[in-house]
Amino acid sequence: MIRRVAVGLDGSPASLAAADWGAREARRRELPLRLVHVWDWQPYTHLPLVGVDAPRLWSERVPREAAAELRSRYPGLEITADHLTGPPPEVLCDVAGESEMLAVGSTALGRVAGFFVGSVAMPTVARTERPVVLVRARTTAADEHMHATGSRPLSAMPYRPVVLGLDLSRPCGDVIRFAFETAALRAAPLRVVHGWNPPAFFAYGVGVDPNLQADLAAQQSDALRTALRPWQEKYPGIDVIEQAVIGQPAHHLVDAGADAGLVVLGRHTSRSWAGTTRIGHIAHAVLHHCSAPVAVVPHD
Template sequence: MTRPVTVGLDGSAAGFAAAEWGAREARRRELPLRLVHAWEWQPYAHAPPVGADAPRLWSERVAREAAAELRRRHPELSITADHLAGPPSEMLCDVARDAELLAVGTAGIGGLAGFFVGSVAMSVVAHTERPVVLVRAGTTDEEEHRFASDDQAPSTMPYRPVALGLDLSRPCDEVIRFAYEAAAVRAAPLQVIHGWSPPAFFAYGVGAEQNWQADMAVQETEEMRAALGPWREKYPGVEVIEQSVIGNSAHHLVEAGATAGLVVIGRRTTRPWAGAPRIGHTAHAVLHHCPAPVAVVPHT
C-alpha cells in the first residue's frame, strides 16, 4: 500500500506552510499528498452573529481551498482533501496511521521566545506512532536550500543539510533510517549530532590530571561512527558530517536548525513507568525553539 504524505490543516498561515512543505516532500518522495481538516462542533452560549452553520461551512472549505491552490502550484502531484468531524488531535492520530508522515504547522512568536506549538500538535506528537513533522509559519521553498538567486530555480539549488540528533544509549533504526532517507531524497548532507556529558565526579576534580575530555571525546566519536557504519553502507551516496559534542544535544540541534533544512529527533513510545504518553525534554526544547522543520520519529 502506498502511504501518502498527510498534512493536518487548521486554516492558519502555519497550517498552509505545513501543506506547502508537505507538497514538496510528497514530490521528493514521489508519493500522493493528503490534506485533512478536522472540525469539532462546539456548543454556543448564544447564537453566533453570522449564523450557526458558518463555522462548519468555513471548516469544509479549508482543505478544499488549500488543495486547489496546491494543485495550481504542483500540477503533477496527486492531491486529495478530506473534511473530518471529531476532535482534531484524535482525527489526526487516526489518519497518521496510514501516512508516510504527518505534517502540522506551528506559529512563530518571536526570535527570543521561540515558536508556539499548539495543544493539538503536541498531543499528536505524543500519541501517534508515525513520524510527525512540525513546520513553522513562514517556511518557504528557498529556506530548504543553501543558496537562492533570482536566476536559479529551486530544483537546481543544493539542499541544506538534514540534522539528526543521535542518542548512543539507544540508537534507533527507525530514527536513523528516516534521517538517511530524508537526506537521500534531497541529495543533501546528513549532519549527525551526538551530545554527551562527562561523569559527575569529573566536575569535582577527580581525575582532573588526566586528559579525560580528549579521551572521552575520542571514545564517543568512535561509538558514533560504529553506530552509523551499517547505514553508510546502505546509503553510500549520503555525505555524513559527524559531530560529537559535550552537553545536551537539544541546544546543539537548535543551533543546527539555523542552517539545516530539516531536523530529525526521536521519541520513545515505551517507558519503564506507567502513565500517559509524553514528549521528552530534548524533543520539547527542539520543537519550541528550532527554526527549521522538525521531524519527530517514534521508536521503542
C-alpha cells in the first residue's frame, strides 16, 4: 500500500473543504495527496453545465481543477487526481483501503438539525477498514487553530485540541494511537472523553450510599488514567486532558467538538445478523451534530 491521504470529491463546497483539509493533513504527515471523483452516471446537484456530454466533462474536470487549486495553495505537495467509475461508496471504500485515510465532505443543515451525512459518506464510513474523516463545508485552516491575536500569523498560533471519545469497555489501541499520532503531528493537546452512567437504581435514590457515586466516579477516572498511561509514556510531549463524565457520551463529545480541531471516534467492525455494517449510535450522533471534522477509526 502506498501511504497517502485520499479525498472523495463530488464538486460540492463540502467536498472542496475536505480536499483542502486533506491537503493540510497530507503535508503534516509528509504524504502525497490523492483526489478522487467517482462517476456513476447520476444527476449532480452542483452540475454547472448543460448538454449530452456535459455531465461527463464536468465530472472529469472536478478532480483536475481541485488539484490545480491545491497545487497553487500548497506548493511542493505531491497531488494526483483520479476520475473513477462505479458506485461511489464501493469505489471510495477501495480507495480508502489503499490509503492512510480518506476525507469526505458533509453538509450543514442548520444549528438545530445538524449536518447531513449522505448516501455516499455514511456507507463509506460504515464499510471501510481505514479511518474516514468527515469535513464540514466552510471548514478552513483557521478553524484548526486558536483564535489569532494581534499580528501573529496563523502558522504561529497553537492548534485546537484533538478530542478522543474513548469507550473503556473496549479501549482499542488503533483508535487511541490515531488520536495520539494526530495530536503529536499538530503539537496539540489531546482531550480524552469517557462518558459513563451510574447504575439504574441511582435514579430512584432509595437505599443508596451518598458516597457511592463519588466512589464510582473515582473508579472511572482511575480506569481512564490506567488505559492512557502506556500511550502517554509513548507520546510524552502531548498534554493529555482526561475527562470521565456522567451522561451520554455523544452529548459530551459534541460539546467538546465545538472547540476542537478534530474529534476521533472508534467503530467496531463486526457485522450484524443481516450481514450489514453499522457505525454505532454514538458515532452516528456525533457525525450529524459535531461542528468539527470527525475521524471514524475502524477496529476489531
